Structure formats: C-alpha cells, structure tokens
Amino acid sequence: MNTKERSIIRDLSLAPEGHLKIDWVNAHMPVLNRIRAQFEKEQPFKGLKVAISLHLEAKTAYLAKVVQAGGAEVAICGSNPLSTQDDVCAALVEDGITVFAKYNPDPQEYKDLLIKTLETEPDLIIDDGGDLVSALHSERKDLLQKVRGGAEETTTGILRLKAMEKDGSLQFPMVAVNDAFCKYLFDNRYGTGQSVWDGINRTTNLVVAGKTVVVVGYGWCGKGVAMRAKGLGANVVVTEVDAIKGVEAYMDGFAVMSMTEAAKVGDFFVTVTGNRDCIRGEHYEVMKDGAILSNAGHFDVEVNKPELEALSVSKRTVRRNIEEYQLKDGRKFYLIAEGRLVNLAAGDGHPAEIMDMTFALQAMSLKYVNDNYKQIGQKVVNVPYELDEQVARFKLASLGISIDALSEEQKAYLDSWTEH
Incomplete structure (x- = not known):
C-alpha cells in the first residue's frame, strides 16, 4: 500500500498550496538544509521507520522530509487539533510521507490518528507534548519492543517523560530537545x-x-x-x-x-x-x-x-x-x-529561522539516539553539548558570522589553578 492509500487527510487536491509553503520555509532554513545534505550522503536512518507527532505545518513538514532524506520511512500526525494545516498534509503525502492528520478533528478522531501513526511500527519517534510516547506505553504496548528511542520537543512533554522515568514506566531513551541551549534560548524566548x-x-x-x-x-x-x-x-x-x-x-x-x-x-x-x-x-x-x-x-x-x-x-x-x-x-x-x-x-507558529535551529536539533538528536540507544538505556537524556554547539556554529555560518577561538595558551590558563 502506497502513502496515498495509507494516509488519512482532508483533501489531496490542496497539495499545490502546501508545496508552496514548504518551499518557502526550505529557503529560510539553512541549518536544516546543511543537515539534509549530510543525511542524504550518510543515510543514518536507512531501513528504519520514524513516527513524528508535531504541529503539522510547513516547518514540521520540512523536518519530516529531512528525516526521509536520511533513508527513513516516515509517518506523521499532528500534536494539536487546531495547528494542522490540511494543504501541508496533502503536500507531504505527494512527497511519499504517510500522514494521519486533519485540521480540527473531534477528540476521538484525533486520538485514532495518533494510534494509526504508532501502528506503522516505528523504530524511532519525534514527539511534541508526549502524546505519542504516552499512547505507546498505555494503549499500544505491543509496539514498544521495536522502538529504539526518540526526541521530545516541549517542556510539557519532558515533564511527562521524567515522571515516566521516575516510576519506571519509560521503556526506551528519549532526548530532551527542549532543554538544549539552541532550543530554549531562541525557540522558547524569541520564537x-x-x-x-x-x-x-x-x-x-x-x-x-x-x-x-x-x-x-x-x-x-x-x-x-x-x-x-x-x-x-x-x-x-x-x-x-x-x-x-x-x-x-x-x-x-x-x-x-x-x-x-x-x-x-x-x-x-x-x-x-x-x-x-x-x-x-x-x-x-x-x-x-x-x-x-x-x-x-x-x-x-x-x-x-x-x-x-x-x-x-x-x-x-x-x-x-x-x-x-x-x-x-x-x-x-x-x-x-x-x-x-x-x-x-491562530497563527503559523514560530518563524522559520527559529525553527531551523530547533528542528536541526531534532534531526541530530534522532541520529544520536539511534546511534547510542543501547548505551543510553531507558531514561531521559540531554542533547549532547557538542550537538548544541554545532547547531549554533551552523547558524552563525549561515549568517556569514565568524567568532574567535581560544589559543592553546588561553586553554591552558583556564585549565590551571596555580599560575593566575
């Protein structure tokens, strides 16, 4: 069954407008474009399935396409009934991504679409608010064994995940993307x-x-x-x-x-x-x-x-x-x-340039958890600082900005305690 046959969306004929929206954010997300080039070359998710639950608008759609470019088979649903954009959903289906999302579904339909996303049997997860992970641990425990880990976008989701970790319920590692510097300093504040x-x-x-x-x-x-x-x-x-x-x-x-x-x-x-x-x-x-x-x-x-x-x-x-x-x-x-x-x-969400950094962190965190899930274990972990800093360096480079580096003498000075 192809993605058009599997997907549940409002109207496939809306795709042209959705493509225009995705093309617009693509042109304003240079960090994610750089990561996409790496993923196309390295294929870090080849042969894997990735389930995504995020606010389903153009910037999210482009993240899904970046993950797909890394070799993944992607299925996506919305993380809020009123933030899904039907034209973007249609465009993603045309691009070979399975979509289970509609604008303003009733509560039961919203839940059903989320469960449909889980039934694609993902190896990796990107979540927003913890709904996908929560449903997996409560309603579709039969699919837990296959999941290697994932990444969480929000403060709310991380609070839920840490509660699960504390009581021993969490069955795979999750990266707390919200707690990364390049997330909360820019996305949470300026976005x-x-x-x-x-x-x-x-x-x-x-x-x-x-x-x-x-x-x-x-x-x-x-x-x-x-x-x-x-x-x-x-x-x-x-x-x-x-x-x-x-x-x-x-x-x-x-x-x-x-x-x-x-x-x-x-x-x-x-x-x-x-x-x-x-x-x-x-x-x-x-x-x-x-x-x-x-x-x-x-x-x-x-x-x-x-x-x-x-x-x-x-x-x-x-x-x-x-x-x-x-x-x-x-x-x-x-x-x-x-x-x-x-x-x-009631809007289009954060500016594209802001989500460029956040979704770069999501993509890199997904690769990190896939590479290290056996060592991490069943817990919530922070984004490694080197990934956080790399996103910031990519961002500065995209702006044509260069910064200084410490000399060997300065590094030695900072590491010593006797020669001040």
Whole structure:
C-alpha cells in the first residue's frame, strides 16, 4: 500500500498550496538544509521507520522530509487539533510521507490518528507534548519492543517523560530537545515571543500599545512574550509562583503581582506555564469587561474553560478563532483559539529561522539516539553539548558570522589553578 492509500487527510487536491509553503520555509532554513545534505550522503536512518507527532505545518513538514532524506520511512500526525494545516498534509503525502492528520478533528478522531501513526511500527519517534510516547506505553504496548528511542520537543512533554522515568514506566531513551541551549534560548524566548503576538494580532486586529498585558509564567516562553509585549507598547504585568522568577521579572522592569490582582487590570492575558487552571473562576469574577484570554502552553487547560462557561449566560463566535463569553452581569470576555496554543492554532507558529535551529536539533538528536540507544538505556537524556554547539556554529555560518577561538595558551590558563 502506497502513502496515498495509507494516509488519512482532508483533501489531496490542496497539495499545490502546501508545496508552496514548504518551499518557502526550505529557503529560510539553512541549518536544516546543511543537515539534509549530510543525511542524504550518510543515510543514518536507512531501513528504519520514524513516527513524528508535531504541529503539522510547513516547518514540521520540512523536518519530516529531512528525516526521509536520511533513508527513513516516515509517518506523521499532528500534536494539536487546531495547528494542522490540511494543504501541508496533502503536500507531504505527494512527497511519499504517510500522514494521519486533519485540521480540527473531534477528540476521538484525533486520538485514532495518533494510534494509526504508532501502528506503522516505528523504530524511532519525534514527539511534541508526549502524546505519542504516552499512547505507546498505555494503549499500544505491543509496539514498544521495536522502538529504539526518540526526541521530545516541549517542556510539557519532558515533564511527562521524567515522571515516566521516575516510576519506571519509560521503556526506551528519549532526548530532551527542549532543554538544549539552541532550543530554549531562541525557540522558547524569541520564537514564542514573536509568534504569540503574531497570532493575537492577526486574530483580534486590536492595538496592543497602551494596553495592560498579563503574562502568566516567566519561564523562557514567558520572557519572550513579555519582551515582545513591551516592544509593542504595552504595560506588562507578570504573575509567578516561583519567587526567583518573580524577582527576575521585577528586575527586567515588569510589574509583578498575584493573579488575583492582575486579573483586575489586564486587557490581554497570555498563559505560558505548562500547568492547569492558571486563570479560573475567582479571576473571572474580577476581570474587566472586554478582557482577551489566550494560552501559549501545550494543552488547553491553563485557561479554565468549564468555569468560564459556568459563569456565562451566552457564548458565540464573533471572529474566526475568537469566542465571546457573556456573563450574567453583562461583562464579555474573549477566548482565542479555544484556549489552545495561540501561536499555532491562530497563527503559523514560530518563524522559520527559529525553527531551523530547533528542528536541526531534532534531526541530530534522532541520529544520536539511534546511534547510542543501547548505551543510553531507558531514561531521559540531554542533547549532547557538542550537538548544541554545532547547531549554533551552523547558524552563525549561515549568517556569514565568524567568532574567535581560544589559543592553546588561553586553554591552558583556564585549565590551571596555580599560575593566575
């Protein structure tokens, strides 16, 4: 059975537009292009099957093609119902990749498509949020034996994997790509910072300058969202549960307060914590009329939707990707993209140049785990520093930038303790 016959997608006739999108990101991903050339020559995945679960848009599609160029038979599904782009799915099918994905499937269909991806019997996995690995360990344990290992994209996924490792459930090694320098310093901060506001701005068509933006969580993603909000002219408030991060946000020039206080003053709210119920009933009670709610964490649990609906007397779609909730007292709140990832569900995700580094790490980490899975064992490991640095060097080279190197004398000086 060929990929067209096996795949489950919305409409194959959408492929031409998908090819244009993939061609565009290809032209702006020089690091991944360099790795693709290496993979074509070395064929590190020859004879292997790779299953990928990521936000299925053009940049992800190009990563799948790079892995395919390394000799792999690739099957891919989406990692979020609202981030899948049907035209990109169609283009991948034409390029010989098996796709199980549609935009906005119902919850059961979304799960079924994920299981279909696992049923291709992969040797290696690339995951985003841990859904693929979790389903493999809970619902398709019969396929575990064949899997050599994989790589995880997100903070949320790594937390789930480490919980599995801690209780002895994890059955193969996973590389924590999110924890690499070239991931969180650039993807989480600059990528999330820009793409979140891309999604909010195109969806609402409202001015940010002069408004109060509440950023819930000041990890690397929160730092990026706050920085870009400040650049757009907003008054930025940060809420935190970590005292050290609270001090950091204060030192960065932002107001820091509890969510109960921030709820009273916010015009825009962006949650970026990876935890649930960050905005909930007690906060809705004190929010201003017209507050706009959005989430940039992996799952749609950070803005508590059931409690918002319970307080509302009506709900309607007022713009594409905006739902209006009217409360009994007449106040109206607006939720973007059902509380799912605003940058992908209501936008195109991170810029191509940012994902170039992240997906270069994914490709190299997949090769690393395939080469070393027997030695690594059943645990979560970091991306080796030399791979992280190599991605950075490839990036600098693509920009025409050169940096200095330590002399032998400088290396000796740094390694000594007697001659200072």
